[in-house]
Amino acid sequence: MKIQSKRWAKSVAIVLVASTVASCGVLPRSGPNKSEIFAGSVQQSGDAFVVSVNDRVTRATAVQPTLGFSDEFKNAGLVGSDTIRPGDTLGLTIWENVDDGLLAGEGVNQTVLQEVQVDGAGFIFVPYAGRIRAAGNTPEAIRRVITSKLDEQTPDPQVEVRRLAGDGASVSLIGSVGGQGVYPIERPTRTLSTMLANAGGVTIQPEIAQVTVIRGNMRSKVWFQDLFNHPNFDIALRDGDRILVEEDTRAFTALGATGGQARLPFPSPTISAVEALAQVGGLNTNTADPTGVFVMRNEPAEIANQVLGRTDLIGAQRVVYVLDLTQPNGLFMARDFAIRDEDTLYVTEAPFTQWSKVISALTGTLGAVGSVSTAGDTLSGN
Template sequence: MLPRTGPNKGEIFAGSVMEEGDAFVVTVSDRVARAATYNESFGFSKDFLNAATIGSDTIAAGDTLSLTIWENVDDGLLAGQGANATALTNVQVDGSGYIFVPYAGRILAAGNSPEAIRRIITEKLDAQTPDPQVMVTRAAGNGATVTVAGKISGQGIYPIERPTRTLTAMLAKAGGPSVEPETAQVKVIRGHHTGRIWFEDLFRNASYDIALRNGDRVLVEADPRNFTALGATGAQTIVPFQTRDLSALEALARVGGLRGNASDPTGIFVLRDERQSIAREVLGRPDLEGSQRMIYVLNLTEPNGLFLARDFQIRDEDTVYVTEAPFTQWTKVLGAVTGTAASAAQISNLSSN
């Protein structure tokens, strides 16, 4: 067998289900191009979308508070002899959301503002010391934090503060994606829930700019999708998408286009394992079960061929295969025959000398 880049058109068509093969071979039309189009939807569940923004003054477990208590007597409950003010610094809110204040007991701090905590402590102490005055402040940077990692300019652990309570603000705080924004994806992990969104969609749809919660993990990733190019193309390789949407025409251009002296523009194939719903729509076969092996055929020489190649969408892990032109195989045969004849003549000349 003569060397070649892969199977020819006849061999591919021989693998069709109609020929007792295991793949459906489908010629791409306008209807097929529309039916085979599938945009993988990213987004956040209601658990993410319905979460309200944490108030700028809301205390959370892990926050550190500072309390100052003034008593209207010389010898108060907390203050020493001759002093009327007591400072309680670095009072950390425990995992259950409580703090302990002498003579006031355990106070629920998480979910309250410093002002609400001040009123609670004042009421608790008022029955024990005359006219107590309480001031409560939260130390900045403690408590609620978010971890930002991946393809981001500034990986790290960031506090949820007034300017960084939403996803876009936190990403900006971390310096933004270190890859092309068009192909950057943002994943948010919150407990057992995960949401993913295209980075650019955060600015196209305000509802995706979700409120952050303590312990959220934000991962920025480059688009992991790719396709494989084989056959009589400018390059045979695995190619990353680099754009959110990629047509068959763009995929061919990405690998240098067709080889003018070798490619068959009537034999461009896209191979994929098609999901059940799309296979049923493309083939008009509601009886199909499970994913199906599909081979889509593009013919660039048809009047609508280039438009169809422009409209047909390439998806993750597709294989784009271009067959060799019949002339190329004929040239190889001719070369092999003439080469063999030339070799025989050389042998004959050597034997006659």
């Protein structure tokens, strides 16, 4: 009778274990599997388009933010280091080649005009020469104009023009530069790259540095490295320019059976799916399914229509791109497929992984049942 009771207890325990594992429904895992993702496609009454990546898809989706200065910035000429501005104060000295000149008294051939201020309209007044445009000109240009005006009234006048007060043309630099502040536009620093160098250069990785120039109501942005890769982007600076250096803010999220799960910034202006996987340590060799690499994004309508061969889609569309790394050209497709801002890169677990978890769960639980059964035998005196 005791033997039958022990066998009955063991049978009940095994049935309970099997029922427990079966009733778990979903074993622990990193996210949905391939069949669950495909079940969410538009073709199966879901709300996302699932698209296998091929050469046509990589070309249609290879859209990256283009940065560069507009023609207004690129066509601006160099500014002289000594350009006069409204509000500056000038000093003038005029020599006349006569004993009794227009400006100088008898026996004196030199006249000094101190603190001649450039008015708000950019003009100065010089006796016998009249109102002269000063703002936007160099002291040398002003000297030539005054000389020409006076030459009509006194023989061989000699004129000297000096800036006594005023900062001249200057720009302000803020953000990730060696030294933030206001810098004058001088002969060696009349272009964007030389001004940045004068401020100590950029203090972030050059590959992710973006430079924004604000000029009046205009604003334009360029990659820092393009200043050297494309010389026409090394624009001439203007008085009052504001220069901001900041880090690229784009990022993508990696989830699933990868070496690590994280939200990561872009390490360069462009990044491929292969590079994105490398950023998180590649596929997890113990759990990853190389046929189930997905890139999920909200695709603009114009790109979604092109990818899907349609013309009726309006607004952003949820698109899931599928990469199969086991295909003969799978790695090439992943290398050519561009990751974009706010993408989610997800790698599914291999089916074998779930079987391993089931077996582990059964093995571990049955071991526990064996312990319980042994304890039962001990309590029953067997």
